[in-house]
Amino acid sequence: MYSNSKYVMKLRTRIRIRIRKTLTMGRKSVKLRTEDVITQFYKHVLDGNLENLHIPHSDVFYVREAVQNYYGKPFTLEHVEWAMKMEGWKDGD
Numbered sequence: 001m002y003s004n005s006k007y008v009m010k011l012r013t014r015i016r017i018r019i020r021k022t023l024t025m026g027r028k029s030v031k032l033r034t035e036d037v038i039t040q041f042y043k044h045v046l047d048g049n050l051e052n053l054h055i056p057h058s059d060v061f062y063v064r065e066a067v068q069n070y071y072g073k074p075f076t077l078e079h080v081e082w083a084m085k086m087e088g089w090k091d092g093d
Contacts, residue, residue: 037055037077040053041053041055056077056081056091057081057091059084059089060077060080060081060084061077063080063084064077064080067080
């Protein structure tokens, strides 16, 4: 039999593999600072550390799409969120 810690580590590894295979969206992933919000979310869930997880407000996703369409070049969510805050936008308004 496995000791409790070995069993937990093996279980966490299986869960991570299953999450990567079934819950990620491949080419249609939502992106953030590391530009992959979904992977970061599940990583924080598995680590039990949701307090440090930052997912931008939905406004940031909409503004980024509009800005990318207008300028014809990609922008990161982090950059768009920063620019919105510099213009006076507040998360949660």
